[in-house]
Amino acid sequence: MTASHPSPPTTRTGVNAVPRTPTDTTRIQKRVLRTLFATQVLGGLAVGIGIAVGALLVEDMTGSSTYAGLAQSLFVGGSALVVVPAVRITERFGRRGGLAFGYACAVAGTLVIIAAIHLDNAPVAVLGYFLLGSASFAGLQSRYAAADLAPEARRGSHLAIVVWATTLGSVVGPSVAGLAERAWAAWFGGPEYVGSMAAIGILCVLTAAVIGVFLRPDPLLTARQISGETDAPRRSIADGFRTAKANPAVRTGVVAAALGHFVMVGVMAMTALHIKHGMADPDQALTVVGVILGLHIGGMYALAPVVGRLVDRRGSRPVLVGGTAILVAACAVAGSAPSDDHVRITIGLILLGLGWSAMTVGSAALVTGAVTPAQRPSTQGFSDLVMGLAAMGAGIASGPIVEYWGYGMLCVFCAVVALCVVPFLLGGFAGPKPAEESA
Template identity: 40%
Template sequence: MTQDERMDAAAGAAADVSAVQRRTVWVLSIGQVLGGLAFGVTISLGTVIAAAVSGDEAYAGLATAAITLGTALLAVPLAAFARRFGRRRSLASGMAIALIGVVLVVTAVRIGSFPLLLVAFLLIGAGQAANLQSRFAATDLATDRSRGRDLSIVVWATTIGAVLGPNLTAPGEKLGALFGMPTLTGAYVFTLAAQVLGILLYLVALRPDPLLLAQRVVAERAAARTAEAIAKPDRPVVARYAIFAVAAAHGVMVSVMAMTPVHLLHHGADLTIIGMTISLHIAGMYALSPVFGILADRIGRVQTILLGQGLLVAALLTASFGQDSNTSVTIGLILLGLGWSASTVAGSALLTEASSEERRTRRQGISDFTMSIVGAGGAVLAGIILGAIGYGGLAFVVGIAVVAVAALSPIALRSRASVR
């Protein structure tokens, strides 16, 4: 085959890859709706169930801690599994482990076993690890011109399930009663259904596997020496910056968000206001992610990360100086969600293109692990800081991470590949 023939064949393959990528984004988006719904139900009931089974409200927070720990522990193994067997099996496996966890939650409530309940929530963390991995799966076949947009579309799809899930608690209890399920576990009927549908979706519809196809295309394009390739030169310093930027933004967001209900409650806000504030915060996290994805593609990944840091600064200042106003705190939480979104979308895209094909999935797993651990640690430390120096002081302390991300940005900007 001549060089021209190889180029023509590569052009045809690129068209096929583009069609597969569009289909992949749609499948992943539907999977995120199902995964977000399942996770939304779990989070909304987890602390209540933990308090009921343990008999002590002091242990309520261990449910969220166990889920977060499970997410962190399973992020790297699932990424390694994806590297060897593809995204299809990895994502389905994560949701299958979470499905086992949900069944164990119901069992633990029925027999009144708190240790089993914590193990169950630990396994449910695998579902969240799969949800996080989905955003990276959207980049496997993406080009520089569409990587941020494709990733952000999948992130945006989480909004539907995350918002809908907590609202299924009441109808779930009625449905669960029909099946003889223990009190407080009825809504897990929806979780079980969503997990099963998600597993089937990935196994049946995520074909061809985007990661395995990407690996093959990279090899073929390298052999044909085409100009447009999915593989990129490895830039470990830029990759480490991307991991740091995503983890720092997540730590800032979780630290402030976790303590906001406590702060508002102490300032006389009722549960309706607290619920509305958190709902608007979640909307800020996901609703505009496509906007930030497009910005990351057009103005650059690092520039969009810096935009996210600016939004986080605005959020922290608003929440700190307006801590006595419910309206100011709510505005601060919306800005906090927007800053997290910009940083996470652009940082994830930057990590993907700063990593060579053979190192990419491992680093993506490390990023999700780091993100989860920092979030869990931030939530724990935030409670201590809140008790010591108050809500305004907490905002200023976590702002150190924002300053660090901005200060280190020139490291990533020096790389030509990190700009686009």
């Protein structure tokens, strides 16, 4: 926890003026939260569509579960591609530049995938999914933008508001995939899945536009002005690594976020194929998968405000412990379900989403509260880089595990991975204090 600094005097006016009073900061934060809320709805809708069609598209092109899992993992882990330049852009231009860059890369990804579909080229489609994953990166980075100007006692709640906003788009997104396909086929014709990709591209363009126009003043740059760190040296991902290495709280947050993301992606990426393989009519798979993954994404985001409130009142450690337990339970429920038991699979996927929510909100609050505004982009970027690499590792591993040993063994493996965070949570670290202790 860092000491607060008085606001420096200023005579400037307009959207880039330094806040003079706590009231000014509160007003700016309300505008930031409203803008991020809107972008998370749009971006969440794009991500939800991408999750629903990714594995199905690539399996149809290749006939292989292994390649399908690879495409899905690259979608969720595509942040590993953009995080390094995005941190540099954020350091220079603030959150607005970094977030807009992420969605612009996602638009490029949709164009690559559409070209790959027309060419029937699976490797190009996988590359496009890697770029498309930038939308997932931007959505995750938005939670940090919500925390830049948040009061310490409400940091978890403000983080959670933005995470929760994704619910409105992400829950509907998988179901919208089928609607987008039918509409595109009726209007333009062409190969399957082009309609879904076009819808994602349009949504990402709209999201980037809202960020560019309305995320003013920039929350990160404003936080640096308030703390007197405007002249602090620019930092890189390497600086974030050094911070995590030296700071036990940051290190714990990074590990918890990465392992939680690994488990979520590993199980979620192969669930669509597990369901499809158990259906008598595989043509109906997209509809069923859309409903189940929509509920899973609802579990990821819908209860985020409750999780954020628990972080504020009890601290990050108990929330991370609870998240780990829920992830293990999710693996047990989903992994023991036959492929035609859609009810049990749905329950497991909802629990999987809830456990991910606890790990993501708890770790983000822990990392943000342990560093100064000048250290945040590099440290948070390093955390998201590790999350992206974990997601790619999960997807790459999940395909072969399912192909050779089955979906149940994949869930056992992911449950073991979830438990690897326990030694870090049992260790000592001076994280941010709960609200009632810091009041």
